[in-house]
Amino acid sequence: MKRYGMHFFILACLVLLVSLPTIGLVNYLDVAAKTSTTYKDTRVAGIDVSGMTKQEAVIRLDNAVKDFNNMPFTVAMVDGTALEVGKDVVTFNVDGTLDAITEPGDYPLAVAIDEERLTPYLDNQPVTMTMVTGPLTASASQLDSNVTLETVTEENEVVATMTISPTPAMRSALERMNGYEMNAGDIFSLKAFGEDFEALTTLGPSLYKLFAATPFKILERVPHETLPNGVELGYDVFVDAQSNFAVQNTEQTAYAIIVLNEGNTMTVQLLGKAFEAAYESRVEEVVSVPYQNVVRFSPSLPAGSSSVTQSGQAGESGKLYRVRITESGETLEMLGFDFYEPIPEIVTKSSVPLPPPEPVEPVIPTFPDELLEDDPFGDDVDNDGLYEFEEEPPVFETVPETSEEAVG
Incomplete structure (x- = not known):
């Protein structure tokens, strides 16, 4: 058995010696x-x-x-x-x-x-x-x-655009968006472009208005409890750790976000194939709700004083519609209904009673020693304060003679 193994090993070596040069050649x-x-x-x-x-x-x-x-x-x-x-x-x-x-x-x-x-x-x-x-x-x-x-x-064109004056934090988020492509079915999430929620919140209304004029689906949008100053009714957006703004490309072609830096302003363009219909956004059914006046009392205020603790603000509501315009007319799709409760005006008054009035001594009228305007005697007063009278007409003791004779 050992001899058979040795023969097999020698045979294998001979095969290798012959085949290796051949393979190399x-x-x-x-x-x-x-x-x-x-x-x-x-x-x-x-x-x-x-x-x-x-x-x-x-x-x-x-x-x-x-x-x-x-x-x-x-x-x-x-x-x-x-x-x-x-x-x-x-x-x-x-x-x-x-x-x-x-x-x-x-x-x-x-x-x-x-x-x-x-x-x-x-x-x-x-x-x-x-x-x-x-x-x-x-x-x-x-x-x-x-x-x-x-x-x-x-085949591409600008299908939607917006221009804003950004803060440095907003500018950073916009620069990250530049060149972002949304293929069919892709989702645009605002929180993916920054961690500064305040900057994203300020940027949100403009982007909401941009996408509202497209057929893209609004997946998530949260408004504030009160409408912030400078934000148009219907386009309010609030972003924080739990809230976001997101949309989805429901078209069959890709679209891209292009950001142009124009000095103090930046222009955001949505670039892609033109939509089959024209789109615009519109806020309708706007209602204003007056605020109430509330009076409160506090012993901490001085007696008789008051102060405005909270300024009043009227409430309002409105519906945002996406308008699809074709040759046959317009069709409306409601994207959101925003309602902001009125804020009452609160006036705080002092609850401390006023002190009783101090007694007042009676005033006795006095008459000055000067001529009153309604003096019935007029100017017939001398320098000593005595009245002066005109001299009486003279009295005759005898009847004066007349040249007329008595008749009959």
Whole structure:
């Protein structure tokens, strides 16, 4: 038995000694055949490599790539502006391209786009990553520095827009939104773009108004207990640890959020395929509720005093409708009904009784020693305060004679 095992071991070694050189020779001949094979009627990225071996073609294409990388990409935007993108966002696989060639023809260079490096170039630009990567890849594979986005975005348009004056915290959240893509069925969650709930709450009403003019479904929206100052009735949004604002893309195509930085303001655009109908939002059935006056009493206030403890505010309610406009007319969809209770005006008065009035001595009228205006004697008063009288007419003792004679 031991002798049989020894014979088997010797036989296996002999087989290996014979087969290993043969396998090596076959591999060598295969590699030699590949390296010595020349390409016929073949062009890569527009460069003719006909008659070249693979090694020669690699050198030729590597030199072409080095020349190509000396200038940046020029991306022609839909709005007529141009954007320069560095060539560092692209890597080329020359070996892989040549290995895949099996017959004559025109071939593109195999390239890969580094989205992390591409992202800074797209900040504050009206494009998304998806809109750029395809045309950029196609141009790079042909060693073409000119990239045109028209063929990608010609079916897209701005379907909704808003402009705001953001705080620094709001600006940070908006910058995170730039380029966000919503595929069919995707959900936009406001809390995904920041942790500053106050900033998100301030930003919420504008985004609510933006999406209310689209067919997107409003999944979550919570209003305040009282309508904040500066917020339009019907568009109130409150965000905290338990509350959020979220919408869902119910269309069959993708849409993207584009944020344009315009100095002190920022414009948010919803970019995608035009909707089949026109949409707008409308607040109707607005009702104002007057507030009540409430009087309270407190012993802490001085007697007879009062103060307004709480200012009154009228309550109000309104319904927000999404209006779908077609040739046949309008259809309304109620998105929300907001009601804010009136806040009563509270006046606090002192409950301390007023002290009794102090006794008042009677006032005895006195008459001055001067002439009263209604003196019946007029000015017949001398300097000593005595009345002066006119002299009596003279009295005659005898009857004066007359020249007339008595009759009869």
